[in-house]
Amino acid sequence: MPSEHPVQAPSIAAPSNRTTPRRSQNLWRLRPYLRPHKWRLVTMFTTAILGVGVSLTVPLVTRAIIDGPVTRREIDLLLPLGLLALGLSISEVLLVWVRRWAQSRTVSDLEANLRNDLYIRLQALPMEFHSRWQSGQLLSRVTADLSTIRRFMGFGLLFLVINILQLVVVTFLLLRLYWPLGVVVLVAAAPIIIVSLKFEKKYLAISRRVQDQQGDLATRIEESAVGFRVIKAFGRREHVKKQFDDGAVKLYETSVDKVRLASRFWTFLEVIPNLTLVIVLLLGALAVGRHSITLGTLVAFITLMLSLIWPVESLGTILAMAQEAMTSADRISEILDTESTITDGPDELVDPRGHLVFENVSFRFGPDSADVLHDINLDLAPGTTLALVGATGSGKTTLTSLVPRLYDVTGGRITIDGHDVRDLTLKSLRSAVASAFDDPTLFSMSARENITLGRPDATDAEVQQALEIAQATFANELPWGLETRVGEQGMSLSGGQRQRLALARAVLARPAVLVLDDTLSALDVHTEALVEEALRNVLAATTGIVVAHRASTVMLADQVALLEGGTITHVGTHQELLATVPAYRTLLAAEEEEVHA
Numbered sequence: 001m002p003s004e005h006p007v008q009a010p011s012i013a014a015p016s017n018r019t020t021p022r023r024s025q026n027l028w029r030l031r032p033y034l035r036p037h038k039w040r041l042v043t044m045f046t047t048a049i050l051g052v053g054v055s056l057t058v059p060l061v062t063r064a065i066i067d068g069p070v071t072r073r074e075i076d077l078l079l080p081l082g083l084l085a086l087g088l089s090i091s092e093v094l095l096v097w098v099r100r101w102a103q104s105r106t107v108s109d110l111e112a113n114l115r116n117d118l119y120i121r122l123q124a125l126p127m128e129f130h131s132r133w134q135s136g137q138l139l140s141r142v143t144a145d146l147s148t149i150r151r152f153m154g155f156g157l158l159f160l161v162i163n164i165l166q167l168v169v170v171t172f173l174l175l176r177l178y179w180p181l182g183v184v185v186l187v188a189a190a191p192i193i194i195v196s197l198k199f200e201k202k203y204l205a206i207s208r209r210v211q212d213q214q215g216d217l218a219t220r221i222e223e224s225a226v227g228f229r230v231i232k233a234f235g236r237r238e239h240v241k242k243q244f245d246d247g248a249v250k251l252y253e254t255s256v257d258k259v260r261l262a263s264r265f266w267t268f269l270e271v272i273p274n275l276t277l278v279i280v281l282l283l284g285a286l287a288v289g290r291h292s293i294t295l296g297t298l299v300a301f302i303t304l305m306l307s308l309i310w311p312v313e314s315l316g317t318i319l320a321m322a323q324e325a326m327t328s329a330d331r332i333s334e335i336l337d338t339e340s341t342i343t344d345g346p347d348e349l350v351d352p353r354g355h356l357v358f359e360n361v362s363f364r365f366g367p368d369s370a371d372v373l374h375d376i377n378l379d380l381a382p383g384t385t386l387a388l389v390g391a392t393g394s395g396k397t398t399l400t401s402l403v404p405r406l407y408d409v410t411g412g413r414i415t416i417d418g419h420d421v422r423d424l425t426l427k428s429l430r431s432a433v434a435s436a437f438d439d440p441t442l443f444s445m446s447a448r449e450n451i452t453l454g455r456p457d458a459t460d461a462e463v464q465q466a467l468e469i470a471q472a473t474f475a476n477e478l479p480w481g482l483e484t485r486v487g488e489q490g491m492s493l494s495g496g497q498r499q500r501l502a503l504a505r506a507v508l509a510r511p512a513v514l515v516l517d518d519t520l521s522a523l524d525v526h527t528e529a530l531v532e533e534a535l536r537n538v539l540a541a542t543t544g545i546v547v548a549h550r551a552s553t554v555m556l557a558d559q560v561a562l563l564e565g566g567t568i569t570h571v572g573t574h575q576e577l578l579a580t581v582p583a584y585r586t587l588l589a590a591e592e593e594e595v596h597a
C-alpha cells in the first residue's frame with residue numbers, strides 16, 4: 001500500500017562526541033527549535049529580568065518612605081514616592097503578563113514542532129527499527145518526554161537564570177544595606193543550598209522510578225485492553241487484575257515515598273528562613289536601637305530577604321527538572337539519531353508496467369544472523385500472477401516485504417521495469433506496489449478514509465468498484481455508511497470484514513504490482529470464493545504475488561513458486577507441481593487439512 005510517503009527528518013546536528021556525550025549535550029542540540037522564537041525569547045528574558053529589577057526596587061522605595069515621610073515627617077515626598085511605588089507595582093504586573101504571553105507561545109510551538117518532527121522521523125524509520133522498539137517506549141517518548149522538555153524550556157530554564165540572578169543581586173544588596181546582617185543571611189543560605197542539591201539527586205531518582213512504574217502500568221492497561229478477548233477466553237481476569245494491582249500498589253508506594261521526601265525537604269526549607277527571620281529581626285532591632293541602621297533600612301532588608309525564599313526553595317526542584325529534561329532529551333535523541341537505512345533513490349517510475357524481477361536475491365535480518373532467503377530468482381512478466389507456497393516460517397512474508405522496500409535486500413537486486421527498486425523514490429515505488437497483509441491494520445478513522453489511504457483522491461465510483469471487487473460492500477451498510485468510524489484497530493468489525501476492507505484499500509491504489517500476503521485467510525469458504533472470483537479480474541490487469549496456503553488461492557495464479565529452505569526450489573503451474581513435486585503435494589494437503597479441521 002503506498003501509504004508511506006518519503007518524509008524529511010528533522011535536521012538537528014548530531015552530537016559532536018558520540019562516545020562520551022555530556023549530560024546536557026542532547027538538550028543543547030534542541031536549540032534549533034527555539035531559534036524561530038528568538039525575539040519572543042529575548043522578550044521573555046528581558047521582561048523577567050526587568051521584573052526582578054522592579055520587585056527589588058519596591059523595598060528600596062519603601063525604605064525611602066519610612067525614613068523620609070514617616071520618620072522625618074517629610075510629607076512633600078510622600079506623594080511622589082507613593083506614585084513611584086504604585087507605578088512600580090503596576091509595571092511589575094504588566095511585565096509578568098508580557099513574559100507569560102511570550103513564554104506560553106514559545107513553549108507550545110517548541111513542543112508541537114518537536115513532536116511533529118519526532119512523528120515524521122518515526123514514519124520514516126524502517127521496519128527493522130519498529131520491530132526492535134516497543135510501541136509503549138515510543139509512545140512515552142513522544143508524550144511524556146516531550147512534556148518534560150517543554151516544562152523545563154518554558155519554566156525551569158527561565159527561572160533557573162532568574163533565580164540565580166536574583167540570588168546574586170539580593171545578596172549584594174543585603175550586604176550593601178547592612179553587611180553584618182547580610183553575612184547572617186549568607187550563613188543561613190549555605191545549608192539550604194547543600195540540602196537542595198542533595199534533595200535534587202534523591203528526588204530525581206525517585207521521580208524516575210515513578211515515571212518507569214507509570215510506564216509499566218500503562219503497558220499493562222494497554223495490553224489488557226488490546227488482549228481482552230484472550231484474557232476473557234482463557235478466564236484469566238483474576239490473574240491480570242492481580243498483575244495490575246501489584247503494579248498499581250508499587251506505583252502508589254513509590255509516589256508516597258516521593259511525597260514524603262518532598263514534604264521533609266519543604267519543612268526544612270520553611271524552618272531555616274523562619275529562624276533566620278527571627279535572628280535578623282532581633283539583631284536588626286538592636287542595630288536600629290544603636291542607630292547603626294535606620295528603621296527603613298531594616299524593613300527593606302527584611303523584605304528583600306523574604307524575596308530570597310522562593311528562589312532558594314525552588315532551586316532544588318528546578319535542578320531536578322533540568323536533570324529530567326536532559327534524560328528526556330537523551331531518550332528523544334535515540335530516535336532522532338537513528339539513521340534511516342531505507343532512503344529515496346534518484347529515479348521516478350513513470351507509467352509502471354509491473355515487470356518484476358528478483359535477481360539472485362538474498363536477505364538476512366541482521367549482520368550476524370543467517371540468510372533467511374538466498375539465491376532467489378524470479379521473473380514476473382507484466383500482468384502475470386505468481387503464487388508463493390511454502391511451509392510456515394519459510395520466508396514468504398519476508399520475500400514479499402522486499403518489493404516495497406519494507407526491508408532492503410542484503411544481496412542481489414529486485415527490479416521493476418528494469419529499475420533497481422533502491423534507485424526509485426520511495427513515493428513512486430510505493431505508488432506502484434500495493435500490499436494487503438494477513439493482519440489487516442485498520443486505523444481509527446472512517447471506513448472511507450481507511451479505504452482511500454493509498455489514493456485519497458479516489459472518486460465514489462472507484463471506491464464502490466474496489467468494495468465490490470473485495471466483496472466489502474457490507475461497508476455501505478454500516479450505521480453511517482462509509483463515514484462510520486471503524487473502531488480502534490477495526491475491532492468492531494470481524495476478522496474477515498477487516499481483511500476485505502484492507503483488500504479494497506490495496507485494490508483501490510491501482511498498483512502495477514499487487515502483493516497479497518495471505519489476505520484471504522480469515523474468510524469463510526463462500527466469501528473466499530466470491531473474493532477470489534473478483535480478484536481474478538484485478539490480477540489480470542496487474543502483476544501479482546499471492547502468498548497462498550490453499551489450492552483455491554493457488555488457482556488465481558499463472559505460476560506457482562515453492563519456497564523451501566530459504567530459496568525457490570520449483571516454479572511451474574499448479575498442475576505441474578502437483579504432478580512432479582511431492583513436497584508441494586504434501587504442503588497443500590496439510591494446509592487443506594488444517595483449513596477443514
Ligand SMILES: Nc1ncnc2c1ncn2[C@@H]1O[C@H](COP(=O)(O)OP(=O)(O)OP(=O)(O)O)[C@@H](O)[C@H]1O
Pocket residue numbers: 131365372390391392393394395396397398399
Ligand atoms: N523481524 C525479524 N527479525 C528476525 N527474524 C525474523 C523477523 N521476522 C521474521 N523472522 C524470521 O524469518 C523467517 C521467515 O519469516 P516469515 O514471516 O517471512 O515466514 P512466512 O513464510 O511468511 O511464515 P508464515 O507462513 O507463518 O506467515 C522465520 O524464521 C522468522 O522467525
